[in-house]
Amino acid sequence: MRFSVIFISFMFLLSGVLTGQDRQVRGLITDATDGTPLIGATVMVAETTTGTVTDFNGEFDIRVPEGGSLVVSYLGYDNYTVAVDGRTTIDIEMSSTAAMLEELVVVGYGTKQRKDITGAVTSVEAKDLEKKPITRLENILQGQAAGVQVNQFSGAPGNSISVRIRGATSLSAGNEPLYVIDGVPVLNTEGINPADVESLEVLKDASASAIYGARAANGVVLITTKKGVPGKPKISLSTSVGFSQITKTLDLLDAAGYVDLVNESYVNAGQAPVLDGADFTEDTDWQDEVYRNATTTNHQLSLSGGNGKTRYFVSGSQQRQEGVVRESDFQRTGLRVNFSTELKPGFELGTTMNLSRVSFNSVPDNNRVNQGGVILGALSSPPIIGILNEDGTYTTNPLQAWENPVANIIAPQDQSATNRIVGNLYAAFDVLPGLRFKTSFGIEAYANKNDYFLDPFSTQFGRSLQGIGIASTNQEMIWLTENTLTYDYSAGAHAFTFLGGITAQESAYESTYARAEGFPNGAVTTLNAGSRKIDASTGASQWALFSYLGRVSYKFQEKYLADVSFRADGSSRFGAGNRFAYFPSVSLGWRVSEEGFLKGNDAINDLKIRVSAGMTGNQNIGDFASYGLFATGANYNFNGQIFPGTRPSTISNENLRWETTSQVNIGFDLALFDFRANLTMDYYLKNTSDLLVNVDLPRSTGFGSGIQNLGEVRNQGLEFSLKTYNVRGKKVDWSTNFNASTNSNEVINIGGPDKVIFAGGIPERGDAVIVREGLPLGSFFGWVSEGVSPVTGDIVFSDLNDDGIIDDEDRTVIGDANPDVLLGLNNSITIGGLSLDVLFQATIGNDVLNATRIETEGMFTVNNALATTATRWQNEGDITRIPRAVFGDPNQNSRISSRFIEDGSHLRLRNVTLSYNLPTELLSRFKVQTMSVYFSGQNLWILSDYSGYDPEVNRDGGSAISQGIDYGTYPQSKIFTGGLKLEF
Template sequence: METNLFLRIAKLKNKGWCTLFLVLGLVFLQLSSFGQTGTVTGTVKDDDKTPTPGVNVTIKGTTTGAATDVNGKYAIKAASTDVLVFSFIGMQTIEVSVGNRKVVDVILKSETKKLNELVVIGYGSVQKKDVTTAVSTVSAKEIADRPIVSAAQALQGKSAGVQVVQPSGKPGVGLSIRVRGSTSVVASNEPLYVVDGIPTDGVSNLSPNDIENMVILKDASSASIYGARAANGVVLITTKRGKSGKALLSFNAYTGVSKIGKTIDVLNTEQYRQLLKDIGGANQVPDGISTYTNWNDETFKTGTIQSYQLSASAGREGYSYYVSGGYQEEKGIVAPASFKRYTFRANMDNQLKEWVKLTTNFSMSRAQNMNAADNAGSGRGGVILSVLNTPPFLSVWDSKNPKQYAANPFQPSWENPLAQSAAKDQNTDSKIQGSAALEFSLLKDLKYKTTLGVDYNVHNWDYYLDPVRTNWGRKNNGLGKADRSSSTVWLWENLLTYSKSFNKLNFNGILGSSTQSSRWDHAYMEGKDYPANIPIETLNIANLIDPYSASTSASEWSVLSYFARASFNYDNKYLLTANFRADGTSKMPSNNRWGYFPSFSAGWRVSSERFMESIASVVNDLKLRVGWGETGNQEGIGDYYYYGTYGITRRPITDPYSGPLLWRQRMNNPDLKWETTTQSNVGVDVSFLNSRITLNMDAYYKKTTDLLFDVVFPSTVGLGALRRNNGEVENKGFEFNITSQNLKGALGWTTDFNMSFNRNKVTKLGLTKNYLYGGIESNGQSIILLKEGVSLGTFYGYISEGVNPETGDIIYKDLNSNGKIDPDDRTIIGNAQPDFIFGMTNSFTWKNFNLNFFIQGSYGNDIFNATRIDTEGMFDVKNQSTEVLRRWKRPGMVTDIPRAGNIYNSNNSTRFVEDGSYVRLKSVTLGYMLQGRWMGKVGINKLNIYVTGQNLLTLTNYSGYDPEVNMGGGSSTVLGVDYGTYPQSKSVVAGVNIEF
């Protein structure tokens, strides 16, 4: 029967709704029960001998079960050979053999065993009670019933001190993660990901269903074991492995729809006609035109999402395996934005001999991402702003040529939003990652492990614009571009581990080395002049290949590392850990090639002292922690920056100086240094009332020195930029996480709440004292200022004091009192850094139902709504939002919207700075765990169905599409700027998890 059901489900691949209907239909089946030999009754009590309602009582190996009533009593039919399993949230699970008994009473003890759970740390693991550093854990259980696309998404709002921002709502877009703030300007600020021991540059290829747990190393004392790559924190990901026992076959699937959460109203044809009259000029809407196109309705459609994964795992003495394959697809609310991913994973463990173990990990993935351009003005291909700016009287298609999108009569290069999306703009990433490790037990307490790993990536970017439908396509008679790159990273690590107990003293030490090398190759080409009647979308069909755009490049780097750690635990009270890592890289000049990264941490378990015995029933565990360490950031250093780099181009054959031309791309810097981040941490972990309340608090200070910047020379000098060490930045903050078991019994309720406060500031700049970032296309001004004493993401512009009732123009504050408004009147006008961020998860259980809702938010951050410059500026022929209906029209009129026709009113100013604080119901999930004797007959061990809503409710004062936004993507400087960014959507998803 199991085989038949599996084949039926397998035949339904890519038919998500059919699979769900099949499973939901099982709910209504009524099958006969299995015969039992007798009824067993009993009472379940807790530590205080109080009857405990809502305890699950099941027969081991079956789905047959019962629950205790309000008096802690239960009754279940069981045979003498059965084993009863008693489980309850927050209590230890116990198993009791029935034997000849008819009454089985049990006492459940508090779940203090959680303190003995292992927490993965760099190159090893440690019991949770012995952790002396700032780490956070996200388990597979916390993300099991959430339809998430990436591992990074699973971290949002789940860990104190970790800020996860989804800068765009496009399918497959990368998330921006900051662990205790940004530490660099031009280098990466993303954490290092280590998957099953292999460092990698990202986890977009990883299926969330394959994750067993994630551990975030937040402070330097925990992360310094990874040295030069750990300044931004480390995310350790452990994937699932086979376990001893019965073979398991699991099938997970979900499917759903998404809609835009909010639209922005724009002017209709008559209102637009009047606006152009107020602006003046030659571009006017003829009086006879009254057609109207609702570009919101034409562009924003219903998106879809679906995911399927099948996995098998098993284990017996000396051998285990876990194998999975999955497919995920998301179609966005704006065509053609979409994301597809295919994944395969095989993890195996072999105990070859008593003294040697072989562990292998292998994964393959292929991700395809179709782009819909955002973060750009409607004149530069931005789809979102084109929705708002395209004239409302314009039709979708040209009335004279239905194969062509209608052209804007005022600005033919400004395509309508559907034409903006007409190009094929696709990224395809293929990844193979694997490792094999041999672990030898040399002596009783001494182990040696050698690991060989490889990370192979291929990236393809293809762009094609047909020669017919769009204005730009017709001008080029079709346009094609192709970008190809590949990288191979090899890793070889060797590790010695020694563990020994001496009476009350426990010692653990590691000594290791790591060698890593990389090769990257890249090629680019473009062409145009495509035949209109041949629908082939590759460069092969282009008649004109541009010889001057073609380019190739390659680079290599290598890193050699040595590391060590020593941990001491005396009497389970006094804990001490010291780490040291030395990294040498080919990216650095010989005089600065090696970086050295030490750290230490200590802990004192106060609750184990005698003076705490009197309150032991209230305070179950209390531990104080302190740590200090140094980490580095090698990601901002180009492979050959200290040498300097050159580019080669070719002059046209018609040029008298035709031939190869060598030009300076970047100046050399023989004194280049590491960015070094020093961090101190003080923390406390405490649990109360039989661990029903757990509190973790940390305060930290981190400072980055030798900050990297690009010094740009005037164009007349003829030299490229110089990357040099030129500043310092600091982050300091406080974070806490509290977990509480609010209700125990038939109705269970647990809460997990975390909050983080971080203050970021640039404390020192060397050669250049001011930097400007974040250029706004429409007004040609930069919005971000970087200088000493301010934080990253500081807005810079004029102070708007409202509209002059007599002239209708914005009144800007004359800060230098020289009687005129000039660039010297610009000042700090906002900050994208939040005062605090938070996340809260509430989980309810009642009988077989579970309800989980996750709230996430940010407070105190500003957003520069540059979208309003294009929708409220009224300085050209773009359509505007309905806000401009309140524009100034006559002397004496009091309003906050200036007159039409003056771009001076659209300077970067406080007019466009808004409060970006928000509280969002990120997800809410209602699930039901099916139980019944019929499940055993069809071979099902576990069956859970659920419905999830995502982004259903957002409370904010922000007027744009979405407050979780940033046109700078993962930039550490351009923060909180909204300029036609693809909005996030609301979605409803139904899913099922089946285990055979």
């Protein structure tokens, strides 16, 4: 804290350095065609790093030395230079041009002008981030980038989000992209405040991402945080408050309907009725008891600016989000410090540092009620019981001793907190003209602590073990050092940029786990209060990477482009002879619009054709996967004494090597009608070979399974992006961003046409997913339902092999969790100071296994059920889709079948934000530079035939194999937010 105070004070002092000969200059920046004020135009003092940006009225205010000039720049317009010549007021009209082609785009280990990009790169700017109140940084990519699928597979506050760039490539080695924050590769983005981010670049093809080699098979997301703008110190304050509610509830049977269903199921099973409705007076709606209207708050304060050669950005933030399920919440507190200075010409020193604390109160989902699952508990718990017994303990199912869902929420205390630091210190200096050396040292370190306690009185499970206490910790320290040389060389029409470097990275991980039982009461929850110490263990692990990298970029006459990159990565995770792998790429670009036959064309402002090919890798497996490991706990008795022992636990594989993804990309970029329409299209084909798969082994080896390189997966698809500036006027500005993409996924090889891998297990129902050659990952596998027999009331299943028996041989592929098409449509409209942003997102062609209906329409147990079961078969001749109720399910009507496969296609109104910028004349009286108020809504509306809570769901998180399973998953919610933003 002392350091922070000193640092901030130092920044204020630096920002106050002014010369006595400066002149205050004010002015207005407008569009030369229609007079529209240009908001956010950059105004710099020529040949200095002093500058500012225009406010919401297009106005600026800056101090300029005597004899100085101003340089004004704005995306989509020509740069404009004007001498001050003693004036104090200067109004400037700017002409639209190809300046957007000159903007810098962050690429691996450097930047490039957009016109020189030869790979498939999608950018998201800070202004797009600021318009939406989001919790996780990945949310901003939803519907915004072609070829990028963002799945928020759970509505739990702060929950992880799965991002797929051009499909899933790996069976078990991870499919999430590599996130790089200010040059530091990170494990995840959990502690990053979205408001601190300046831009995101998504590197999709091998040409763009191969420079990161070993970890780039799933694409790369480059995140650049704010650095501050030279000029007067700027203080920014943002605060918002919102509330959320579940998007919908499901109709369930009431108490009378439940009693009838249970008694009927016993009678149909040849037993007597077990419930008398007169014995029960409760009619509890468990959804009302479990769900709530929740609140969200978000506050952040930042200081930024600089003068001359120094820039700084300091911010603090605090966000708290309650979940729509009682007792669940998420909190994030963060501090960011970014600082850079030019100590002398050609010598820059800087640092970026982010400190965060993230905490969760979790509730269990994705499980049945007898396993603590809250969501399935809310749907299947009997309505005939209340929440508490007279003695203050929680009620249980009267027919089976299962806790009610409120007990599973309130009785356990399950808290997790993570402290994290991500930072980077760098120095860069010019060795020779055109030759620049940069060295950096980065760290990512976190410490996580999880505490669980269940008291010994309130629940049956707690009483059976006299209370349970669990404490666990995980901590990891990762350091990274990178050293690069960059050389720029030009000779006439030829321009080269050479990049070479060496990087080294290492991780050290530790964990602890302890469990105790036998607590005297719930007053002391620490493990020392437990009379029985059940388990205690510690663990440690390490990994390391060492890499060489290089890239050559070539440009001839501003129209012929080429990039060649190469990276060699050595990983400690692979066999001694296979630790190094090599990842080359090449890309070519032709700016056709610069050719004589198109030069000066009124309609076509820019046309570039791109072709690329390259290789990337994947190493996301266990730290010691190639070694034969030993497990502890194999203790043995020798002469009446117990001696510690170990046993082999994994088989060694010295031949283990990298997964490798080879990718070809063909695309073009087209700008039309004075850059009013900007179109990008790409076709890609990528093959992932040497899949890292845990396969079954012959029993003669002494091991059940082992990890091997086996198989191949292919992805291919099309991407389409169109951004248009529909209206550009004095009072109205309207732009549209539309994107669409397709991806076809296929397993090419996993060891032979008869080889299969099963996954997606449903309790007591077996596996629901199959991996087999010729099928896409995420293929559902089960029986085909032909409907309910009017005669027997049982489901009729297809006898696919015509042997007269319904058995495992009649299972087949019954669905595909992969979407055929992803769509996104964003409209931004500004009328004066009023702005409206509307984002629609659509997913077409994906299937969902609604395994929640197995529990709520299965008709085989004493659970409550959906109201649809009131139309169940009861008498011969009944025509219905709901089978008879029969305890024990002798016909296995609830087996995994097409009966539970639903269309997950949907159109969602993802976000609506309405904001108003108050007039500058009004604000100037209070010395406020800008002020805006906004109202935002998320997940306001969805068009879908899915019968569950939400079709965007996956019980198994980011798994590529087991996708699209809904099994009591925490539902998503509508969120309404109001906020205020101020700048001083």
